[in-house]
Amino acid sequence: MAEVSGNSFIPESLPGYTPDIAGQIGLLWELIKAPLIVPFLRFCVYICLAMSIMVFLERLYMGVVIILVKLFWKKPEKRYKWEAMNDDLEMGNEAFPLVLVQIPMFNEKEVYKISIGAACNLSWPADRLVIQVLDDSTDLVVKDMVEKECIRWASKGINIRYQIRETRGGYKAGALKEGLKHDYVKNCEYVVIFDAILDQNRIFSDGPSVSDPQPGYCTCTSSLEVWVHIFSWFAFLDCGVNSDECLLTRMQEMSLDYHFKVEQEVGSATHAFFGFNGTGGIWRIAAINEAGGWKDRTTVEDMDLAVRAGLKGWKFLYLGDLQVKSELPSTFKAFRFQQHRWSCGPANLFRKMVMDIATNKRVTSYKKFYVIYSFFFVRKIIAHMFTFFFYCVVLPLTILVPEVDVPKWGAIYIPCIITTLNSVELRGHSIYCSIGFFFENVMSFHRTKATFIGLLEAKRVNEWVVTEKLGDTLKNKSNNKSTASKRSLSKFLGDR
Template sequence: MAEVSLKSFIPESFSRSTADITGQIGLLRELIKVPLVVPLLRIAVYLGLVMSMIVSVERLYMLIVVIFVKLFKRKPEKRYIWEPVQDDVEIGNAAFPLVLVQIPMCNEKEVYKISIGAACNLSWPADRLLIQVLDDSSDIKDMIEKECIRKASKGINIRYQTRETRRGYKAGNLKEGMKHDYVKECEYVAIFDSDFRPEPDFLRRCIPFLMHNPELALVQARWKFVNSDECLSTRMQEMSLDYHFTFEQEAGSSTHAFFGFNGTGGVWRIAAINESGGWKARTTVEDMDLAVRAGLEGWKFLYLGDLQVKSELPSTFKAYRSQQHRWSCGPANLFRKTTMDIVRNKKVSVWKKVYVIYNFFFVKKIMVHMFNFFFYSVIFPLTVFFPEVEIPKWGTIYIPFIVTTLSSFGTPRSFHLLFYWIVFENVMAFHRTKATIIGLLEAKRANEWVVTQKLGDALKNKSNTEAAAPAKKVRFKLRDR
């Protein structure tokens, strides 16, 4: 057999090229561009355009649902029975169901008093309300316990519970809290993270829906952010989360009576939790896992967009990035674990299975992150260097315009910040895509849980202190700004 050399595969012009490395790289680029790079880039563009169509159609669909709800005034009170709970002269407070309020926390020194104080101010008969503070702390255990003792001395029915380990993190904490005997008498459980501040009438607005509609498992309230004006980062976060609550939660509640539990600011029927298998603590988004299992058992969910619970946004990029890693990695990992269970389930319709797998998981939790990163931050810029690959105007102008404009409807006051929001979301798309891939592959960081740092009144107190004290030179890390 004749000897085959590398020269037989390389054009003569290449061998006669100069020794200049830059020139050789440029020539090699020209050699592989037409037969390899351009076709692959065209395929990537087509896939990106398909994904952009899917995302835009999904967002238009949610917009239509929300407009329909607003125009025809399809308020929750019209779709479900709602009657206020009132005192009964004959039976007294027995007309009120016994409600458990759970407050899970872990070393949250700056905010632990916030939700404890708000829970104690709930407008509900004292003998029909049980507040349970679930503490995974090690550093501030004594501080939280003293606060609970102080509240109990005022006649408030409050219990303080701790654990030896943090196994299962927040879900493990909630699971442990449900094991106590006194919880068995409760019919409903309201869950508030340590920085959440429910209004006094919160239970009086939520509980009647659960009392008069036995098919309902969950009533979820909307989050309202007390520090949204703190910095540009919090304004961007507010825009993203307001869109989630205004469109995603409203559309899911109005059409399928199903959406993902946000983990806090909601009230569960305890019977629905038990029937769905309880808190399993198998993912970092156990709240969403429980919602999926409850939905597959046939339970319905209700979102109350008019009921707002004050909360706090992460003030630093580091804290926000850790939160987004958990929120992106967890759903992807849950999708991996539950897809076949959803397919095999016989208690819900085929249409609901398709909705949960395709719309709830694939489009909203997986594809949208990858699409935003790969199409706008990788494929789109690459086409600049390859004029042979063209992207139609509807893919470069109209679709992005529609998607971006719809995303701003949740927060009209920040419309003028859309440019910054686009840049901010493109940066976060990288982190979310990485976390999504980790969750799908169940890689090393798939079950990572970092408590999102909240500052509460620390910034205000710090500002007051610094105003009175001489200015000091402060050293900081850029990533912690």
């Protein structure tokens, strides 16, 4: 047998052998490249090209639907029969449905006052509103402050309830589920769920009443906001109050705008499905109960409930004209933890529900295909993996292996078309779309890792880290910047 010396890891009798380590590594690379590396890398290229076509067709489909919606789709007020809700002199405020507002909190020191105050100032008859603060705080000081704030509003005549639990089991889903068990909730017809957002006072207004109920839709004699009477719940646009703080928040706003203005709008317009977002939505309590209530089996309890309600035949409506301002993570650490939850949760939910969706007999085949393939498989799994493996792994490796050829249409044309589509669909953010392309590549590693954790149900599958918020600190920071800017300008111009 050929001898291998202590300073070598390949046989000395091998043609081209050199005693130095760098030469041996180069020789070993040449030996394994043709039979192993090249075929494997070509296979990876083919897989990535297939994924790129899937992502491209999905983006193209959504782009076409959005164009058709903008050109031909009637707004909800023209699609559904409704009439303005008027005060009933005989019934008074009894004509308005009783609404429960739930605000789940966990050590929200910076934003608890803003959230509670905004909920208590909603434009809805005070005696037809129940505010429920679900406080899971572990910080006793914060807990005491939240309770005192609730007492302060209760002294003003607001029907506000401060609820705590012995344990934090189930995280937010557990708190929401526990909140619906109280006796004073039984008469409530709707539940509004808010995270710790900054401006909730645009949600309630005069809405319609049902004149001609349609079979298969949930109906009531009076309504809350526009058209919610014929749907199980509706969601509305979530916009970042601190989107101009830094480049990170601008990138997030662009991504969220695409999610709401394109993905959510397409799902709603085609009567397929769109994932409920916890920062803003109004549910019929009957829909929650029929769907099986809140479950804590994943970190996307809102999406879980929306899927189950959709499989029960409940209808959904997205209203992009209504906006609720919320705070975006302004540090990379906070954003990374948030993205882990948002990527791991849907992948884990897909694993748990794919067979339930496929075998369901109450919804159409189109809707089942849309939820399984489009909503979950392409957007929540393939999109993350394709971005990471193709742009961050496969393409760089093809530079080291020139024998592997990547078609121009896959490496250049498709990414450029996708970026162009995003620029057209997000006209207000077109300047950031090219930067967003690189930003998504940076985040793709974290999202891909989280996706695999969700699919495999690995150790961190149910990890829940509450997103850090700044609240009033953010306002003060913005005001300080403005003041500092004015001072510097005054110094530059002098007393003139």
